[in-house]
Amino acid sequence: MTALLTTSVGSFPKPEYLTRARTKAAKGELSSDALRDLEQKATSEWIRFQEEIGIDILVDGEQYRGDMATYFAENLGGTEISGLVRSYGNRYYKKPIVVGELRRRGPISVDWFSFAQSQTDRPVKGMITGPYTMMDWSFDEYYGSRTDACLAFAKLLHEEAVALEAAGAKYVQVDEPALSTRFDELPLLVKAVGIVTKGLRARTVLHTCYGNYNEIFDYFNKLPVDQLDLEMSNSGLDLLERFKREPLKKEIAFGVVDVHSHVIEPEALIRERIEKALTIFQPDKLFIDPDCGLKTRSVDEARDKLRNMVAATHAVRQAHGLT
Amino acid sequence: MVKTTVVGSYPRIGDAFEEQALRRGLARLDRGEITEADLRAVERDTVKTVLKEQNEAGIDLVTDGQISWYDSQSHIAGKLASIEINGLVRYFDTNTYYRQPVVRGAVSRKGPLIVDEWKFAQGSSKALVKAVLTGPVTLASLSLDKHYGNKKALAGDLSSAIGEEVGDLVKAGASHIQIDEPILTQRPADLSLVSESLDRIRGHKAKATLTLFTFFGDVARIYQDLQDVPADILGLDLVQGAATWPVLAKHGSSKPLVLGVIDARNTKEEDPVAVATKVSQLKSAVDLKTSYLSPSNGLEFLPRDRARRKLRILHEAARVVGVAA
Numbered sequence: 001m002t003a004l005l006t007t008s009v010g011s012f013p014k015p016e017y018l019t020r021a022r023t024k025a026a027k028g029e030l031s032s033d034a035l036r037d038l039e040q041k042a043t044s045e046w047i048r049f050q051e052e053i054g055i056d057i058l059v060d061g062e063q064y065r066g067d068m069a070t071y072f073a074e075n076l077g078g079t080e081i082s083g084l085v086r087s088y089g090n091r092y093y094k095k096p097i098v099v100g101e102l103r104r105r106g107p108i109s110v111d112w113f114s115f116a117q118s119q120t121d122r123p124v125k126g127m128i129t130g131p132y133t134m135m136d137w138s139f140d141e142y143y144g145s146r147t148d149a150c151l152a153f154a155k156l157l158h159e160e161a162v163a164l165e166a167a168g169a170k171y172v173q174v175d176e177p178a179l180s181t182r183f184d185e186l187p188l189l190v191k192a193v194g195i196v197t198k199g200l201r202a203r204t205v206l207h208t209c210y211g212n213y214n215e216i217f218d219y220f221n222k223l224p225v226d227q228l229d230l231e232m233s234n235s236g237l238d239l240l241e242r243f244k245r246e247p248l249k250k251e252i253a254f255g256v257v258d259v260h261s262h263v264i265e266p267e268a269l270i271r272e273r274i275e276k277a278l279t280i281f282q283p284d285k286l287f288i289d290p291d292c293g294l295k296t297r298s299v300d301e302a303r304d305k306l307r308n309m310v311a312a313t314h315a316v317r318q319a320h321g322l323t
Numbered sequence: 324m325v326k327t328t329v330v331g332s333y334p335r336i337g338d339a340f341e342e343q344a345l346r347r348g349l350a351r352l353d354r355g356e357i358t359e360a361d362l363r364a365v366e367r368d369t370v371k372t373v374l375k376e377q378n379e380a381g382i383d384l385v386t387d388g389q390i391s392w393y394d395s396q397s398h399i400a401g402k403l404a405s406i407e408i409n410g411l412v413r414y415f416d417t418n419t420y421y422r423q424p425v426v427r428g429a430v431s432r433k434g435p436l437i438v439d440e441w442k443f444a445q446g447s448s449k450a451l452v453k454a455v456l457t458g459p460v461t462l463a464s465l466s467l468d469k470h471y472g473n474k475k476a477l478a479g480d481l482s483s484a485i486g487e488e489v490g491d492l493v494k495a496g497a498s499h500i501q502i503d504e505p506i507l508t509q510r511p512a513d514l515s516l517v518s519e520s521l522d523r524i525r526g527h528k529a530k531a532t533l534t535l536f537t538f539f540g541d542v543a544r545i546y547q548d549l550q551d552v553p554a555d556i557l558g559l560d561l562v563q564g565a566a567t568w569p570v571l572a573k574h575g576s577s578k579p580l581v582l583g584v585i586d587a588r589n590t591k592e593e594d595p596v597a598v599a600t601k602v603s604q605l606k607s608a609v610d611l612k613t614s615y616l617s618p619s620n621g622l623e624f625l626p627r628d629r630a631r632r633k634l635r636i637l638h639e640a641a642r643v644v645g646v647a648a
């Protein structure tokens with residue numbers, strides 16, 4: 001029995017040489033080929049690191065992405081990219097604008113998946129920014145309806161999911177950080193994610209984070225994926241009590257380290273969190289990962305957090321005689 | 324003729340290098356390369372730009388764009404006694420975040436909240452500058468209350484604090500005060516709390532005009548009761564809150580309105596003539612001469628260039644309403 005497999009949510013921090021290169025490329029002082037070489041170098045480094053510390057299911061680290069919604073929109077027809085909009089504090093991002101009928105011009109993330117998978121024998125997850133989040137984070141000048149725009153994204157992202165599977169992806173993850181934005185739209189989200197995952201043989205995962213889980217709890221078992229990937233350490237572990245009463249009928253990837261804190265959680269603390277999770281979930285249905293993408297941490301912080309996470313998981317496996 | 328106004332916030336930066344002084348300033352303050360005083364100077368330059376852009380678009384009643392506000396909650400709550408500021412929480416259904424106020428004891432006003440900001444803005448503007456404050460009931464709802472244990476009591480003390488601020492704003496010369504209560508579009512049952520709160524604030528406003536603004540949704544279910552709140556003007560989001568339209572058209576309004584008809588959350592540009600035609604349908608139900616057209620909520624959810632275009636559309640729509648009347 002495989003038990004307590006370790007994985008990651010998606011993004012890793014970019015090394016300094018890549019951050020500098022991106023700034024240069026934005027100013028036109030570096031060619032896109034030269035930038036791509038460095039993105040590949042950073043991706044290979046992250047793949048090697050994940051192998052070294054013994055992570056079971058890898059991610060490509062998203063070294064080639066700026067914003068997760070903008071990256072997908074840039075590679076679709078029918079979109080433009082807006083000027084800067086504030087998120088909070090001094091953080092700004094560019095939003096997609098839907099200006100015409102959405103079209104998939106070709107693969108979006110498949111080449112990066114293939115590159116990452118070519119570097120390792122372990123499975124690498126295929127990563128898709130979900131249709132609801134794409135809709136919610138875009139301006140819409142064309143569809144005039146949140147439902148229509150969301151379902152249009154869903155159809156194209158299904159094509160992307162099928163292409164990832166054809167390229168060899170054993171896991172396809174749909175990221176929906178906007179999931180808990182409007183509770184009255186949860187049925188729309190369920191429908192849209194269902195379109196994306198329809199007919200896939202790959203194991204499907206849905207990641208969300210920082211929402212009011214109590215409000216969305218009733219939808220967990222309705223989400224059309226095999227596995228839910230939830231931020232658990234930051235929200236406190238209160239949710240566990242609820243899972244005890246109302247069992248999850250899916251696999252769970254259980255976030256055990258906080259991605260917004262500089263503090264490196266000690267191995268013992270992470271072990272405790274995993275032990276708590278084991279009181280509720282079967283070990284073969286329980287996956288261990290960070291709360292969310294680690295891209296806002298420094299490279300060293302991200303590495304230390306992942307190292308402790310894997311060490312803690314291995315210790316728990318050993319204590320329970322799991323392989 | 325119908326006048327024009329804005330709701331409050333405005334994009335702090337644009338996409339051109341020279342429009343990003345505030346972003347650079349904050350980054351340099353973080354790195355310790357400039358002082359707080361240096362940053363205040365950059366903020367004030369940005370406020371002047373924001374006032375100039377509203378002025379060039381021909382807006383009648385403007386704001387300072389809330390340029391120095393970290394967010395709509397912590398900027399006000401953070402200056403009150405017994406409130407600490409915590410981590411980030413999603414702001415309604417927007418993809419933006421506010422730092423959550425945590426109430427640790429009895430809340431009171433220690434000193435001015437936005438009086439200096441308002442004075443500077445009015446001193447730099449030809450048009451009248453509206454003073455905008457986050458409403459006590461929204462503040463109470465979005466805070467983490469570790470002291471009162473009931474929203475009514477917390478909202479009561481917050482209302483006293485906001486009331487004192489309104490008194491000082493009026494003494495400083497403000498003639499237009501706006502209280503934002505977006506929570507009413509999410510929790511219509513809070514209307515009685517908002518009414519009590521405005522009752523307390525109203526005592527401090529002297530001859531100033533007091534506006535209650537609701538946004539991020541409709542107020543259709545409470546529209547008729549809303550007519551009775553102790554405010555002089557009602558501000559309505561008629562885009563995300565389009566469901567308020569039919570009720571408004573049917574029952575009219577005994578108070579002047581701010582009609583939030585320009586979508587401040589989408590870049591899609593309205594046809595000013597179509598907007599004007601729709602607004603003109605209200606002419607027998609609402610006194611358009613004392614009312615205003617506005618964006619549906621603060622403009623900071625749009626890129627700066629799009630916000631500028633929305634202001635021009637707003638002004639043009641108001642002009643067309645005027646010609647028709």
Ligand SMILES: [Zn+2]
Pocket residue numbers: 009177207208209291292293
């Ligand atoms: Zn996340």
